[in-house]
Amino acid sequence: MTGGGADYCFECIGSTSVMAEAFQSSRKGWGKTVVLGVSNGVAPMSIPSHDILMGRSVVGSLFGGLKPKADIPILAQKYVDKELELDEFVTHEMGFNDINAAFDLLTQGKCLRCIIWMDGARENGSVGVENGRACNAKARLTSLSYRD
Structure with a gap:
């Protein structure tokens, strides 16, 4: 052939x-x-x-x-600068206390991406880039994904 x-x-x-x-x-x-x-x-x-x-x-x-050490800081900066559109993929945001509900949504196929806010980060500050690293001055932000 x-x-x-x-x-x-x-x-x-x-x-x-x-x-x-x-x-x-x-x-x-x-x-x-x-x-x-x-x-x-x-x-x-x-x-x-x-x-x-x-x-x-x-x-x-x-x-x-992708080379995480080199590429993730670049991608994080592009996100902060609004050059990389990712927000439309986030379907749910929850506090850490609701992490089990987030897993339930993911395993049921009812959620594309769920952001788990740690230590009240959503209320306390915004995410940014500092010294080439994605960060939040007052708390950490974790993205939750599910794979079989």
Whole structure:
């Protein structure tokens, strides 16, 4: 179908056997396999070294290639400067005492993003960026996500 393999192959489930199959499905000489799935991290993946020497490649892309130490302060500043629109994704805001209700909303699919305000932060101050770090001078803000 592809006449020699795919230029790009994407593995999205975290199975090392599927990672190897994706690699073998890539084009000899320049095919690239992108591993997106998260495995348990202990199972080895076996690929022929000759294929690597001849130009095939495997790259990982955890979190889309985001580098937290460098990128999160930049993203936080963009949010503060209103260059990054995130507020529309927040469907609920609750105090820490209501954290169990927030989890219930998330597991029931009734909430996209729920912000849990710590120590009365919502009433005490606004979130900002200080020394390249997202912060709140009077309290910390935590975003709650749910994944199976």
